[in-house]
Amino acid sequence: MLDPASPEPSDRAGALGATLGSPAPGVRVLTVEGEVDTLTAPHLADGLTRLLDDERSVPVVDLAEVSFLASSGLAVLIHAAHRATGQGRTLHVVATSRSVTRPLEITGSDRLFEMHADPAEVLGLGGGAGSGPRPPEAD
Numbered sequence: 001m002l003d004p005a006s007p008e009p010s011d012r013a014g015a016l017g018a019t020l021g022s023p024a025p026g027v028r029v030l031t032v033e034g035e036v037d038t039l040t041a042p043h044l045a046d047g048l049t050r051l052l053d054d055e056r057s058v059p060v061v062d063l064a065e066v067s068f069l070a071s072s073g074l075a076v077l078i079h080a081a082h083r084a085t086g087q088g089r090t091l092h093v094v095a096t097s098r099s100v101t102r103p104l105e106i107t108g109s110d111r112l113f114e115m116h117a118d119p120a121e122v123l124g125l126g127g128g129a130g131s132g133p134r135p136p137e138a139d
Contacts, residue, residue: 016040017065018047026126028057033065036073044073048080052087058125059084060092069100074109081112090114092122 017033030051036044051059061077063069077093084091093113095101104110116122 016043018043020047020050022057024123024126026057027060027122028054029060029062029122031062031065035068035070036063036066036076037068037070038072041070041072041076045076045079048076048083052080052083052091055087055089058092058122059089060094060122060125062094062119062122063100064094064096064119066095066100067097069103071103074103074107077104078109078112081109085112092116092125094119094122 015034016036017031019031020028021031022028028051030047032044032047034040048061051061061080077091081091091113092115093104093110094116095104096117101110101115104113104115
């Protein structure tokens with residue numbers, strides 16, 4: 001049930017793969033693979049635009065298979081987080097490697113997203129429209 005974000009994969013080194021899918025009701029996931037740098041960041045931006053165009057779903061970007069995140073990719077993610085916030089939603093990010101989490105942490109931009117270390121965590125997010133801030137839990 002995945003829609004390819006790119007009709008044909010590229011054979012060049014450093015290519016970025018991005019697929020948009022809906023693994024659970026109400027959840028849309030952009031799965032990204034490869035290196036996010038100056039050359040591939042526009043492809044990431046295109047995928048994030050498509051992800052956020054569906055305002056009825058919980059937006060998730062899965063970076064578990066990203067091996068490098070340059071500042072240009074970070075800027076694209078920050079822009080997407082601001083767009084999601086403007087829509088009353090939170091952009092969820094799955095990140096498992098230090099090459100992705102470290103740039104997010106040292107710039108403080110990890111606070112713009114709902115961070116997840118396990119891709120399975122996002123599957124239960126589609127309970128309602130959007131995914132704004134969660135209500136505080138009762139003690």
